[in-house]
Amino acid sequence: xxxxxxxxxxxxxxxxxxxxxxxxxxxxxxxxxxxxxxxxxxxxxxxxxxxxxxxxxxxxxxxxxxxxxxxxxxxxxxxxxxxxxxxxxxxxxxxxxxxxxxxxxxxxxxxxxxxxx
Amino acid sequence: xxxxxxxxxxxxxxxxxxxxxxxxxxxxxxxxxxxxxxxxxxxxxxxxxxxxxxxxxxxxxxxxxxxxxxxxxxxxxxxxxxxxxxxxxxxxxxxxxxxxxxxxxxxxxxxxx
Numbered sequence: 001x002x003x004x005x006x007x008x009x010x011x012x013x014x015x016x017x018x019x020x021x022x023x024x025x026x027x028x029x030x031x032x033x034x035x036x037x038x039x040x041x042x043x044x045x046x047x048x049x050x051x052x053x054x055x056x057x058x059x060x061x062x063x064x065x066x067x068x069x070x071x072x073x074x075x076x077x078x079x080x081x082x083x084x085x086x087x088x089x090x091x092x093x094x095x096x097x098x099x100x101x102x103x104x105x106x107x108x109x110x111x112x113x114x115x116x117x
Numbered sequence: 118x119x120x121x122x123x124x125x126x127x128x129x130x131x132x133x134x135x136x137x138x139x140x141x142x143x144x145x146x147x148x149x150x151x152x153x154x155x156x157x158x159x160x161x162x163x164x165x166x167x168x169x170x171x172x173x174x175x176x177x178x179x180x181x182x183x184x185x186x187x188x189x190x191x192x193x194x195x196x197x198x199x200x201x202x203x204x205x206x207x208x209x210x211x212x213x214x215x216x217x218x219x220x221x222x223x224x225x226x227x228x229x230x
Binding site: 090 | 153159204217
């Protein structure tokens with residue numbers, strides 16, 4: 001079944017650790033996104049990608065980095081986690097070979113809830 | 118870029134009442150307007166969308182209306198039920214070659230039984 005997957009779902013780590021949040025989609029989509037969201041609050045775009053080898057920073061300043069080596073995979077890395085990074089991280093995807101560019105429904109993953117102690 | 122304003126930020130209704138959430142946008146070239154529902158602890162999911170060539174779209178108890186002249190669109194939920202309690206986000210599409218939609222800040226809807 002076509003879906004978008006995120007691992008881990010929950011992560012508790014200490015300050016200064018390096019972490020990678022995984023995101024994979026089997027939707028056949030070319031565009032992928034990372035959002036940061038505190039529970040029930042607005043969605044803040046932190047990174048996006050139009051396709052392989054394309055990555056851009058979003059509106060929210062972030063100390064994270066992303067890579068897009070394969071179409072279906074868009075991992076996010078924090079080199080040195082801090083308590084201010086505690087939040088939920090949502091991965092999303094949109095587009096595809098048969099989808100018009102102006103119809104931009106986004107499909108979200110289940111999220112990773114990160115706590116940095 | 119696009120600017121999207123969403124109101125109200127919180128909405129509390131009694132079961133059976135109607136709820137209306139409104140969004141305004143700035144880019145007159147925008148032509149696709151989705152609404153997402155995010156239940157507590159879940160991911161946002163599309164519940165209804167409208168394209169600029171129609172003024173209203175209905176799906177059972179939910180409807181979306183679009184006023185292109187005034188540049189606003191609204192989500193209407195009739196006969197609200199407790200399971201409608203969630204955060205709702207509107208979005209306006211990318212423009213100018215961007216593929217990045219702009220989301221509203223969200224409305225927390227609480228339906229009291």
